Amino acid sequence: MASSCCSRKLLLLGKPLYRVLKRNSLPCSSSMLQRSFISTSTHNKYVLEPSGTISKSEVSRRYCSGSSPLHDASEGPAPIDYRSLLQEDEYHRLANATIHDLLDKLEEYGDSVDIDGFDVDYGNEVLTLKLGSLGTYVINKQTPNRQIWMSSPVSGPSRFDWDQNSQGWVYRRTKANLVKVLEEELEKLCGSAINLS
Template sequence: MASRLPLLGRISKLLKAPPSTPLCSSRHSLALCFLLRKISTPNVSPWTFASPRSFCSGPLNLPQDSQGPAAIDYRSVLSEDEFHRLANSTIHDLQEKLEEYGDVVELDGFDVDYGNEVLTLKLGTLGTYVMNKQTPNRQIWLSSPISGPSRFDWDHNVRAWVYRRTKANLSKLLESELEQLCGKPVNLS
């Protein structure tokens, strides 16, 4: 810490120097001199020197009364009891059908496990699927070795769990991916 104090003192003096003071000498790099001159220039925003890789490249120009997207109250979408009934029914139905599918494909390392409200489908060297309920969001979350993470919401119109981003149906997505991985079709609907 003591070795840093002289350096911090010199930097502090350079930053306090008036704009007319020559800040550059043979001891300073050009980049440091440029930065020190710009910092000591009055009425210059510190954001002027932000990296071009920064997360925001300029003002958002939102109307003053804009408050951004409204939060979704998932309790109004499905009651908690209805969510649990639908999600449990879906997960238990998938568990039964996946266990039957495991007898058909005869894949080394194929295993279906359900515990602590998490359904896990292991496909040996092909990867692992994990499915669980997210009660606060009223969603079923799926982690897939092919498509990655997905969050499925109950769609009253189609009476199925649907991923809003891609409009994928949970059962249809699993059917497609399992056939692709294991080479045999499966009916999970």
């Protein structure tokens, strides 16, 4: 049977790779057997040749070219090294300016609305906006990712990246602007328009 043949050949690759392939239930085909696989140890690289024999070889790494569900383009945008987009000092300058500006404007907004439990707090680089029974917003910096994260009682968690073109913090999946999201959600929750720009 083809699957037992494939399993015996995969045993030669080493238990870790065999477990991964077996767990993912990859289909076994003659074209798959013709591909070269590598099992790496601390010092040596071994290649399973199409003939089924293992030979020691100094070759560049090659992997199974079968599709992986982890790299499906429909699952969202590709990862980005955010450190390459913004230098850390520039990130802190932009993020701090945004959060401090939001703090000031949210405090002013609190004076104009009558919501039981309305409170704005800033400490340890975390901005917290409590709206009593309506929920709580938490906005904070995520320096390693060069992002501002927001937890919203309306839209849930979001991660905003600095966008040079719009000069604002934008959620990559929806292209929504942090300030605009807050303005729209607070107007719906509190029944009063707010300008955070």
